[in-house]
Amino acid sequence: MKEIVFATNNRHKLDEIGKITAGRLRILSLADIGCHEEISETGSTLEENALIKARFVREKYGCHCFADDTGLEVEALDGAPGVYSSRYAGAGCNSADNTDKLLKALQKTENRTARFRTVIALLVNGEEHLFDGVIRGKIISEKRGTGGFGYDPVFIPDGHAQTFAELGDETKNSISHRALAIHKLVKYLYS
Numbered sequence: 001m002k003e004i005v006f007a008t009n010n011r012h013k014l015d016e017i018g019k020i021t022a023g024r025l026r027i028l029s030l031a032d033i034g035c036h037e038e039i040s041e042t043g044s045t046l047e048e049n050a051l052i053k054a055r056f057v058r059e060k061y062g063c064h065c066f067a068d069d070t071g072l073e074v075e076a077l078d079g080a081p082g083v084y085s086s087r088y089a090g091a092g093c094n095s096a097d098n099t100d101k102l103l104k105a106l107q108k109t110e111n112r113t114a115r116f117r118t119v120i121a122l123l124v125n126g127e128e129h130l131f132d133g134v135i136r137g138k139i140i141s142e143k144r145g146t147g148g149f150g151y152d153p154v155f156i157p158d159g160h161a162q163t164f165a166e167l168g169d170e171t172k173n174s175i176s177h178r179a180l181a182i183h184k185l186v187k188y189l190y191s
């Protein structure tokens with residue numbers, strides 16, 4: 001089994017990727033390698049931010065690693081919150097604040113089309129690789145469900161009638177943006 005650091009401070013992402021890759025990768029967290037710094041995301045795209053996080057860990061700790069940057073892209077908002085998804089409602093705000101702001105921004109909007117996009121940057125053997133995953137769906141007008149995290153309570157993936165927060169871990173992890181991207185990474189590592 002390959003051992004690799006996942007450069008994230010988001011415990012939900014760590015949990016999801018652990019479940020999705022079960023048995024195929026041995027994933028170390030930032031805490032496992034003694035990294036407790038906040039890594040600033042100063043890029044203007046998901047690709048840049050994923051690379052910034054992964055490069056920080058490789059340069060400082062010298063290990064094989066990958067990082068995930070994810071955005072919710074809403075058609076009627078010209079792709080916002082996108083790369084700014086984690087601080088949509090402002091610095092220091094939480095997921096509930098971000099989701100409330102999104103629902104407010106869409107209050108009078110009929111077009112509810114959106115997508116989650118994940119970009120994973122993998123840094124191994126002196127090489128950098130990017131993998132992406134996209135899932136399309138729509139934003140509903142109120143929060144539903146208690147599972148998942150972030151914007152999950154307001155996002156219904158196409159082909160389903162429930163939000164990611166209602167569908168539960170197993171379903172989310174079998175179809176999500178993050179699952180699609182990490183499957184590409186695993187395929188690459190084992191090819």
Ligand code: ITT
Pocket residue numbers: 007008009010013068069070071072084085086095116148149150151152176178
């Ligand atoms: P790291 O950078 O430490 O990995 P983060 O939470 O800052 O963690 P991102 O910048 O990639 O991660 O995520 C942007 C925000 O988008 C995040 O704070 C969540 O609220 C939301 N988000 C990410 N993945 C999501 C998912 O699968 N479902 C719902 N919301 C998600």
